[in-house]
Amino acid sequence: MPTSSRFAVAVHLLCALAFLEATAGERGVTSAELAKSVNTNPVVVRRLLGSLTRAGFVAGRGGRSGGYGLARSPAKIRLDAVLAAVEPDGLLTLHANPTNRACTVSCGIKPVLGGVFAEAERALHASLERRTLADLLRQVQAAG
Amino acid sequence: MPTSSRFAVAVHLLCALAFLEATAGERGVTSAELAKSVNTNPVVVRRLLGSLTRAGFVAGRGGRSGGYGLARSPAKIRLDAVLAAVEPDGLLTLHANPTNRACTVSCGIKPVLGGVFAEAERALHASLERRTLADLLRQVQAAG
DNA sequence: CATTTGCGCAACCACTGTAGTTGCGGATGC
DNA sequence: GCATCCGCAACTACAGTGGTTGCGCAAATG
Numbered sequence: 001m002p003t004s005s006r007f008a009v010a011v012h013l014l015c016a017l018a019f020l021e022a023t024a025g026e027r028g029v030t031s032a033e034l035a036k037s038v039n040t041n042p043v044v045v046r047r048l049l050g051s052l053t054r055a056g057f058v059a060g061r062g063g064r065s066g067g068y069g070l071a072r073s074p075a076k077i078r079l080d081a082v083l084a085a086v087e088p089d090g091l092l093t094l095h096a097n098p099t100n101r102a103c104t105v106s107c108g109i110k111p112v113l114g115g116v117f118a119e120a121e122r123a124l125h126a127s128l129e130r131r132t133l134a135d136l137l138r139q140v141q142a143a144g
Numbered sequence: 145m146p147t148s149s150r151f152a153v154a155v156h157l158l159c160a161l162a163f164l165e166a167t168a169g170e171r172g173v174t175s176a177e178l179a180k181s182v183n184t185n186p187v188v189v190r191r192l193l194g195s196l197t198r199a200g201f202v203a204g205r206g207g208r209s210g211g212y213g214l215a216r217s218p219a220k221i222r223l224d225a226v227l228a229a230v231e232p233d234g235l236l237t238l239h240a241n242p243t244n245r246a247c248t249v250s251c252g253i254k255p256v257l258g259g260v261f262a263e264a265e266r267a268l269h270a271s272l273e274r275r276t277l278a279d280l281l282r283q284v285q286a287a288g
Numbered sequence: 289c290a291t292t293t294g295c296g297c298a299a300c301c302a303c304t305g306t307a308g309t310t311g312c313g314g315a316t317g318c
Numbered sequence: 319g320c321a322t323c324c325g326c327a328a329c330t331a332c333a334g335t336g337g338t339t340g341c342g343c344a345a346a347t348g
Contacts, residue, residue, distance in 0.1 A: 289348100290347105290348095291346100291347085291348085292345100292346085292347080292348100293344100293345085293346085293347100294343105294344085294345090294346105295342105295343085295344080295345105296341105296342085296343080296344100297340105297341090297342085297343105298339105298340090298341090299338100299339085299340085299341105300337100300338080300339080300340105301336105301337080301338080301339100302335100302336090302337080302338105303334105303335085303336085303337100304333100304334090304335085304336105305332105305333095305334090305335105306331100306332085306333085306334105307330100307331085307332085307333105308329105308330080308331080308332100309328100309329080309330075309331100310327105310328085310329080310330100311326105311327090311328085311329105312325105312326090312327090312328105313324105313325085313326085313327105314323105314324085314325080314326105315322100315323085315324080315325100316321100316322085316323085316324100317320100317321090317322085317323105318319100318320085318321080318322100
């Protein structure tokens, strides 16, 4: 499959949200403003922020002067949790082909591979766990 | 994108190849035999084994009594190299949306994210690096 | 040397997941 | 009431994957 860019966009959105929130005052940050930063459509933004809302990272309010805001401090948003929120199925997937029961390898490979995949994804999450949204904000600000 | 299962199938094929090679004697293992184990088409097998051939893991010969064979010992085939061979673009991808030059975050996020992604993928490869085809064969045989 | 067997490659099709878009309903504040 | 904004569902367009067929070439067998 075309490998998804949801994770990248989600992180981008969280950064932009943290950034714009500072200047927005009481008003929420609208999906249209966020969409401008990513150069995409407000609905795409809302879809993604829907997952992040369910995961407890952001909160949105409807109505005039509505919009989004972070639901917790950037230092408490770890990237591994963001990945899990927008890509719940993981990155390494087994093949769905039916197993050939006449073949030892075909019968035995999937559980073995599953274990390998699980360990590899744990390693990936462990790496992302060390990064928070606050870290990224610092780096983006330093670069700009 | 529908996340690809090339890696899983490639590992399955390598296992099956190692397994069948033992009983095949001088003859090569044909793509049709391998296809039976994965329950797929010989052409799909050949496509994937094409990548693995270019990476130096297997070798195929045409002609009568042709087929495939491992080009090096299972203990020398590390899974991270297999992943790199069949999925050269990596698993985490940046979004392709044009950057909004009026936005600090949009301008700065991609290099920062790129660094984070690279580190995460390194962690994933480091985990896979510890597993060789020989390890998997041992596990599959123990389970069967 | 003809035949058989099997790989290599290109072309094509069907399927699927993603991003993009529109439209409508409901909430919120002026 | 009315404007603004989120939430959600439906639809479209596109891209990547896996599956399939067809043809050319290589190699072994008789």
